[in-house]
Amino acid sequence: MPPRFGRVAKVYITQDDQISPLTTEPNRIPNPLALNLYTLGYDRNKKLTTLNTATKTNLSTYLEQYRMLTDSINIKDAFIINFTVDFEIVTFKSYNNEEVILNCIAELKNYFDIDKWQVNQPIIISEVYNLLGNVLGVQSVESISFNNISGASVGYSQYKYDFTQATRGGVIYPSLDPSIFEIKNLNKDIKGRVTTYGYNSTGITTGNTSAGGTSTGTGGGSGY
Numbered sequence: 001m002p003p004r005f006g007r008v009a010k011v012y013i014t015q016d017d018q019i020s021p022l023t024t025e026p027n028r029i030p031n032p033l034a035l036n037l038y039t040l041g042y043d044r045n046k047k048l049t050t051l052n053t054a055t056k057t058n059l060s061t062y063l064e065q066y067r068m069l070t071d072s073i074n075i076k077d078a079f080i081i082n083f084t085v086d087f088e089i090v091t092f093k094s095y096n097n098e099e100v101i102l103n104c105i106a107e108l109k110n111y112f113d114i115d116k117w118q119v120n121q122p123i124i125i126s127e128v129y130n131l132l133g134n135v136l137g138v139q140s141v142e143s144i145s146f147n148n149i150s151g152a153s154v155g156y157s158q159y160k161y162d163f164t165q166a167t168r169g170g171v172i173y174p175s176l177d178p179s180i181f182e183i184k185n186l187n188k189d190i191k192g193r194v195t196t197y198g199y200n201s202t203g204i205t206t207g208n209t210s211a212g213g214t215s216t217g218t219g220g221g222s223g224y
Contacts, residue, residue, distance in 0.1 A: 008041055009048065010048070012039075012119035012120055015036070036073075036178075039056070060073070079175060081157065082148070083181060085112075085190045089101075104135050107135055108131070117181060122174060124170070132144070147163060148161045149184070161179075
């Protein structure tokens with residue numbers, strides 16, 4: 001669709017009966033030839049948002065010239081699932097902990113850049129582990145946690161989502177209703193810390209972590 005009619009960032013299309021075979025739901029069109037077109041756009045800060053009415057109307061008019069006479073297209077909003085990432089790594093002794101943490105965060109920002117994500121795309125946890133494990137200076141990745149964050153009053157999506165229940169075989173699946181995972185604030189919603197194991201230590205000593213994910217990595221221990 002030409003940009004002057006509005007911008008559509010994400011699109012997912014499915015048969016009208018794919019989500020549910022019921023035809024008694026409000027506002028559903030019991031048309032076996034109908035398609036559901038789930039859409040999202042960007043706001044001025046390039047965060048996902050629903051399309052306004054004018055853009056949906058323009059999209060419907062634009063698609064009209066391409067659809068068959070017997071086809072019906074229902075334009076709907078996809079669901080946005082916001083989340084945070086917290087990770088813990090062990091670094092090699094010769095590397096600066098803060099620098100390694102910042103490099104890890106930069107890799108995660110690039111990986112979760114919303115331009116690279118599509119509606120109904122799952123999060124493959126092993127890919128994220130491998131991503132961090134390949135950062136220069138990382139000896140091992142101790143843990144990574146993904147947690148839903150919601151609340152329109154604090155600037156996030158209103159939809160809550162249980163990541164634990166949605167995880168199967170190391171993959172975090174989106175909901176049955178077409179949805180997309182988004183880290184809303186890349187500079188705030190990714191946090192990391194360094195764990196240092198020392199010969200004279202019986203436990204784990206962690207470095208200091210700030211909201212931006214920056215760790216000073218000053219945990220005790222005499223090295224490896």
